[in-house]
Amino acid sequence: MERLDNQKRSSTSEITTLPKRDYFLLPLLSFLTILVMLGASEIFTRLIWVQHKSYACVIEDPVEGDRFKPNCTERTKLAEGPWVTYSYNECGYRSITSCGPKPAGAIRIAITGSSMSQALHVPYEDTFFDRASRDLANRCGRPVDVQNLGVPGLSPIYAYRRIPEALALKPDVILYLVNPFDLEQKILPGELAERDNPTRVSSTLAAKIAPNPLRDLEHLLIQSRTVLVAQHFIFQNRETFIRTFMVYGDRADFLRQPFTPAWQQRFSDFDVILGSVAEKARAAGVPLVIVPVPSRVEAALLSSPQLPPHVDPFAFGREVEAIAAKHGVSYLDLMKPFGSIPNAENLYYTVDGHVQSDGHKVIAQELVRKLLEGSVPAFSHCAPRPSAERSQ
Amino acid sequence: MCRLFLIAPRGQARNGANNVGNASLSFLAYALAVVVIFNFSPSVAWRQFILLASSIGFLGFFSHQPAAFVPLAAFLLFGFVSLRLMQAGATRLFVPLLIVGIIAFAWFKKYAFIPPSLFLHYPYVTLGLSYILFRVLQLIIDARSRSATLLAKVSLVSYLNFTLNFTTLVSGPIQRYNQFASMQLAPDPLALNLIVAGQALHRVIVGFFKVNVLSPLLLWIHTNALHSLPPVQTSAARVLAIAAAVAVYPFYIYCNFSGYIDIVIGIARFLRIKLPENFNRPFSSRNYLIFWSRWHITLSTWLQIYVYAPLMLAGMRRWPSRATEPLLNIFALFVTFLLVGVWHGQTSAFILFGLLLGLGVSITKAYQVLMTKCMGLERYTEVSRYWLYGAAARGLTFLWCAFTMLWFWSNSTELRSVARPVRAWEIALAWIVILAGASVILALWESIREWALSFQFEDQPALASRYFRTVWDTALVVISIATITLLNAPPPDIVYKRF
Numbered sequence: 079m080e081r082l083d084n085q086k087r088s089s090t091s092e093i094t095t096l097p098k099r100d101y102f103l104l105p106l107l108s109f110l111t112i113l114v115m116l117g118a119s120e121i122f123t124r125l126i127w128v129q130h131k132s133y134a135c136v137i138e139d140p141v142e143g144d145r146f147k148p149n150c151t152e153r154t155k156l157a158e159g160p161w162v163t164y165s166y167n168e169c170g171y172r173s174i175t176s177c178g179p180k181p182a183g184a185i186r187i188a189i190t191g192s193s194m195s196q197a198l199h200v201p202y203e204d205t206f207f208d209r210a211s212r213d214l215a216n217r218c219g220r221p222v223d224v225q226n227l228g229v230p231g232l233s234p235i236y237a238y239r240r241i242p243e244a245l246a247l248k249p250d251v252i253l254y255l256v257n258p259f260d261l262e263q264k265i266l267p268g269e270l271a272e273r274d275n276p277t278r279v280s281s282t283l284a285a286k287i288a289p290n291p292l293r294d295l296e297h298l299l300i301q302s303r304t305v306l307v308a309q310h311f312i313f314q315n316r317e318t319f320i321r322t323f324m325v326y327g328d329r330a331d332f333l334r335q336p337f338t339p340a341w342q343q344r345f346s347d348f349d350v351i352l353g354s355v356a357e358k359a360r361a362a363g364v365p366l367v368i369v370p371v372p373s374r375v376e377a378a379l380l381s382s383p384q385l386p387p388h389v390d391p392f393a394f395g396r397e398v399e400a401i402a403a404k405h406g407v408s409y410l411d412l413m414k415p416f417g418s419i420p421n422a423e424n425l426y427y428t429v430d431g432h433v434q435s436d437g438h439k440v441i442a443q444e445l446v447r448k449l450l451e452g453s454v455p456a457f458s459h460c461a462p463r464p465s466a467e468r469s470q
Numbered sequence: 471m472c473r474l475f476l477i478a479p480r481g482q483a484r485n486g487a488n489n490v491g492n493a494s495l496s497f498l499a500y501a502l503a504v505v506v507i508f509n510f511s512p513s514v515a516w517r518q519f520i521l522l523a524s525s526i527g528f529l530g531f532f533s534h535q536p537a538a539f540v541p542l543a544a545f546l547l548f549g550f551v552s553l554r555l556m557q558a559g560a561t562r563l564f565v566p567l568l569i570v571g572i573i574a575f576a577w578f579k580k581y582a583f584i585p586p587s588l589f590l591h592y593p594y595v596t597l598g599l600s601y602i603l604f605r606v607l608q609l610i611i612d613a614r615s616r617s618a619t620l621l622a623k624v625s626l627v628s629y630l631n632f633t634l635n636f637t638t639l640v641s642g643p644i645q646r647y648n649q650f651a652s653m654q655l656a657p658d659p660l661a662l663n664l665i666v667a668g669q670a671l672h673r674v675i676v677g678f679f680k681v682n683v684l685s686p687l688l689l690w691i692h693t694n695a696l697h698s699l700p701p702v703q704t705s706a707a708r709v710l711a712i713a714a715a716v717a718v719y720p721f722y723i724y725c726n727f728s729g730y731i732d733i734v735i736g737i738a739r740f741l742r743i744k745l746p747e748n749f750n751r752p753f754s755s756r757n758y759l760i761f762w763s764r765w766h767i768t769l770s771t772w773l774q775i776y777v778y779a780p781l782m783l784a785g786m787r788r789w790p791s792r793a794t795e796p797l798l799n800i801f802a803l804f805v806t807f808l809l810v811g812v813w814h815g816q817t818s819a820f821i822l823f824g825l826l827l828g829l830g831v832s833i834t835k836a837y838q839v840l841m842t843k844c845m846g847l848e849r850y851t852e853v854s855r856y857w858l859y860g861a862a863a864r865g866l867t868f869l870w871c872a873f874t875m876l877w878f879w880s881n882s883t884e885l886r887s888v889a890r891p892v893r894a895w896e897i898a899l900a901w902i903v904i905l906a907g908a909s910v911i912l913a914l915w916e917s918i919r920e921w922a923l924s925f926q927f928e929d930q931p932a933l934a935s936r937y938f939r940t941v942w943d944t945a946l947v948v949i950s951i952a953t954i955t956l957l958n959a960p961p962p963d964i965v966y967k968r969f
Contacts (some may be wrong), residue, residue: 096664096936104940111944308952313961315690325960429962 116304123303129157135166143236144229146170156199157306158427159434163202172196172226174208180248184221185456187211188244190237191255193432194371195228204435207253209442214449218460225249233263234351235273241355245362250456251449252359254352255369258332258376258394261344270347273354309429316378316423323375324386332394333375349401356405365454367408370398371441374431377416378423410448415440493681493730495954498674500528501637505740512659521631521654521741528636529595538594541578545599548574549606550629556613557623564614568607575603581816598639600813604772605633609647611776628655637734637741641727643748644768650743659742665936666739672939673736679946680729683953688722692879699891708892712900716872717907719879724752727766746771753912756854756863757838758830758870762807765871769810778806796839803835804828819881826874857913864916865909872904 096104135150146166155161169177180186189195189207197205211222225247227240237254244252299305313319324330331338337345352368359366372380372395379391395413402409416422416437425437433441449457504524508517529539552567578596580589609624609632624632624647632650653660695715699708728749738745748767755761762770785798811824841850853859876885889897925932932938 094661094663094665100936104936107937107940108944111941112948115945115948305956308956309961312956318957319961322958322960325958329960431962 119304120302123307127157127303127307128155129303129306130155130161135164135170137170143232143239146172146229154199156427156430157303158310158430159199160201162199165202167225169225172202172228173224174202175223175225177225177247181221181223184223185214185218186223186225186247186249187251187253188225188227188247188249189253189255190227190232190240190244191253192228192232192237192257192260193230194257195232195253195255196226196230197228197438198230198432199427199430200433200435200438204438206438206441206445209439210445210449213442213446214457214460217446217450217462218457228255231263232260233265234260234348235265235269238273238351238355241358245358245364249364251365251367251454253367253369253445254355255371256348256398257371258373261332261348262329265347270350273351306429313428314424316382316421319423320375320378320382320386323378324389330375333379333389333391335388335390335393337393337397345397345401348398349404352401352407353405356407360406365408367410367448367454368398368402369410369412369441369445370395371433372412372416372422374423374426374428376413377425380413380417381420381422408448408453410444412441412444415444493678493733498678498733500524500531501737501740504636505737508741509662514655514657517654517659517742518627518631521635522627525631525634525636525639528639529597529634532595532597533593535593537592541590541594542596542599542602545571545574545578545602545606546630546633549602549609549633550626552606553609553613553624553629556610561614564610567610571603571606571610575599579816582818598634601639601642601644602633604644604769605647608772608776612647624651635738635743637738637743638745641730641734642766642768643731643735643746644772645746649746653743660739660744662740662742668936668939670736670739672943673732673739675943675946675950677729677732677734677736679950680725680732682729683946683950684725685722685729686953686957688718688725692718692722696888699888705893705896709896709900709903712892712897713903713907716876716900717868717904720753720868720872720875723875723878724749724765752871753868754864754916755867756860758834758867759803759838761867761871762810762827762831773806773810777809778802781805796835800832800835800839804832807831814878817881819877822882823874823877826870826877830870830874861909861913864912865905865907868908868912869901869905872908873901 130153132152132154134152135146137145137147139145146164148166148168148170150170151163151165153161153163164172165174167173167175167177171177175181187207187210197207202208207224207226211224214222225244227244229236232240234256237260241252313322324333328338328340331341356366372391376391376394379385379389385391392413395411399409399411416425419425419440425433425440427434450460450462452458504520508520508524510516529542533539548571552563552571555563555567577584577588578590578594578599580586609629613624628651631654632645632647635645635650638645692715695711695718698711699715703711731745731748735745735747746768748769750764750767752761752765755764781802782798785802786795789798805828807827807830808821808824811820811822811827814820814823838850841853845853854863880888922933923931927935927937
């Protein structure tokens with residue numbers, strides 16, 4: 079260093095003005111450095127962290143809500159996850175069985191909701207519904223057929239519109255998975271009143287279609303694999319993840335108490351929607367179970383020794399539970415089992431935020447426990463879970 | 471825990487203070503504004519006024535309550551009055567003033583040996599008081615000494631600019647007044663051309679990278695290593711975790727502190743002031759005495775002048791024998807470094823820290839004296855030059871440095887708690903791993919560095935050329951900005967990317 083410093087000092091004393099070429103060369107070098115850094119890091123991360131998207135099976139429908147093509151198969155890979163094959167049956171549901179008439183002696187479960195319901199980025203055999211159906215089939219001594227109507231991005235109002243379709247399957251129970259992100263999707267005034275007349279384009283979808291350069295830039299950054307990899311490592315640190323998530327305003331307000339007017343409105347809208355769903359299910363004599371799936375930040379907060387001020391990770395679930403109780407809907411609490419797992423945030427894909435295989439295992443166990451409790455008649459004859467297994 | 475060395479991450483986490491006091495973007499923005507205004511005019515009056523206004527403005531970020539600054543103002547006033555008394559020839563007040571100054575400092579800083587009932591029980595600002603103490607003591611001592619060469623009478627504005635200079639207030643470096651005044655009060659300020667500005671900017675960029683990227687990363691490794699110590703781990707994992715937690719911490723402190731120093735040296739250069747260097751590759755030191763001549767250089771220099779030298783002088787006067795000189799030397803070093811430790815914090819842990827520092831330098835000195843006596847100076851110097859000896863000596867120096875720094879991030883009770891799930895032999899093995907690892911890695915680093923510097927361009931190492939520095943600095947800026955952005959931007963929420 080002395081040598082380096084001495085030479086620096088001597089060179090400083092000798093040179094007092096830059097050669098003319100440097101006025102061009104130095105900025106050029108700087109610019110090239112940025113280009114090379116960005117390019118090299120992007121190429122490197124794209125080679126190591128492969129991601130593959132597919133839209134081959136998607137049918138976009140701004141009125142009825144997106145759905146999947148019947149009898150379609152596609153493979154995708156999330157950079158943080160494994161390759162996943164999605165196979166859709168003749169109704170476009172992520173199910174390995176037919177959506178035709180319920181097989182004799184079988185118990186049928188219909189699932190609705192968004193990406194959490196569809197088990198996005200999770201191989202079929204690891205999904206909560208496949209694990210649960212296998213376990214239930216063993217306990218009940220009867221086949222358990224699952225028809226998964228879940229579609230990523232399906233907001234509560236669209237999920238409501240799919241209820242008649244779900245009921246047409248003659249299920250023994252309907253599971254409705256919901257998470258804070260589903261409720262975030264905006265519902266315009268009037269849209270709720272016209273929920274049974276889906277003739278106009280949803281405000282959510284309209285917003286997607288409207289040009290927005292800022293959002294395009296954000297999408298460009300989201301698509302950068304370098305950013306994704308950096309975030310993957312940074313957000314493995316629970317404290318950093320929680321601290322930065324709380325930077326969000328409205329998006330994080332489902333954690334803050336008391337709820338903001340915007341979130342109160344969302345819960346009020348959801349109250350109406352869930353009431354209507356429950357009404358239809360009741361009319362058809364089908365039990366309905368609502369399953370609020372904790373988000374990654376809620377799970378992280380459950381493991382955190384210290385909560386930020388006014389933050390309550392149980393607030394969202396508590397509110398949904400109250401709405402469910404109001405409409406006589408069964409409620410599956412996942413916060414307790416998630417809270418009993420150290421570092422529960424590791425049950426999720428760090429950047430993507432969806433629950434991964436280990437998390438689906440926990441959901442499956444709790445779902446089986448809930449269904450065997452006796453609230454769903456179809457499972458009343460099945461063997462309850464042994465207590466030792468329950469605690470696993 | 472010493473608050474003075476920890477500039478960014480822990481400081482922020484601990485007291486939740488504003489961001490301006492740290493090596494943050496806000497601090498750089500503030501400094502940039504000051505630099506622009508400061509360079510409007512080269513006149514001394516303008517430079518004095520802007521430096522004073524910016525330093526007071528900087529303090530204002532830490533509290534908006536005037537009462538919070540009363541203790542600091544009182545201490546500064548005491549210093550100025552003492553200085554004037556010394557310059558007026560009231561030398562019999564010299565010792566009482568020094569004692570009062572040190573007691574006032576300990577009182578304001580709430581040192582543990584003072585009964586808490588005596589403390590001021592309202593929130594007040596003590597930012598930079600530890601460094602202000604050194605500057606005030608230095609002025610009083612130099613003003614009293616006949617051999618001192620204080621530049622005429624120190625005006626109140628010069629005194630305040632010297633003691634409160636916002637670039638050196640938080641964590642030094644500790645500048646000598648003469649050095650400061652020769653630049654700040656010179657009719658022609660130091661030249662600031664494009665080359666100098668480029669070099670100053672280079673210091674700022676490197677420092678910013680050290681504080682905002684390397685420091686958090688090292689602290690993260692240190693914390694994770696500590697968290698991975700539960701007994702469920704294997705012995706090998708525990709040994710590695712202890713070794714990582716202990717060995718990474720000195721590098722964290724180094725990046726944090728030297729990074730801050732790099733930033734303020736760069737900023738001060740834009741303000742036409744050359745601040746003294748405070749670090750010179752300390753981990754390449756082959757013994758603990760050299761380490762302290764390369765680590766926090768301005769602190770050790772200050773203590774060498776104002777503690778070590780007077781102690782040696784007094785000892786030699788009392789026992790004027792060549793035989794006692796080595797013993798006096800060892801004693802003076804011990805006392806000096808004990809004070810270094812005590813100065814670092816208010817609790818008893820820092821007395822232990824000081825004892826360990828004193829022990830380290832005393833044993834090193836005693837070893838040198840003994841080896842010179844046994845082998846002769848020439849042979850000892852020759853042996854010291856061996857590569858293997860150098861590597862082992864470097865490793866041992868690092869080991870002691872890492873050991874003493876245990877009391878920086880912890881105290882004895884916390885250390886016992888950390889060590890509880892670990893067996894004694896695992897701890898011993900971890901220290902051996904650190905010694906061996908440091909010896910090999912630091913020796914390799916030295917060799918690689920030598921090799922890298924051997925490439926020449928325009929009669930200097932290519933690494934020092936402005937072309938390489940441009941590339942290097944650009945890379946550091948990109949990484950720093952990306953890191954800060956990612957660490958402060960919210961994580962992506964679930965986005966229905968498929969649709």
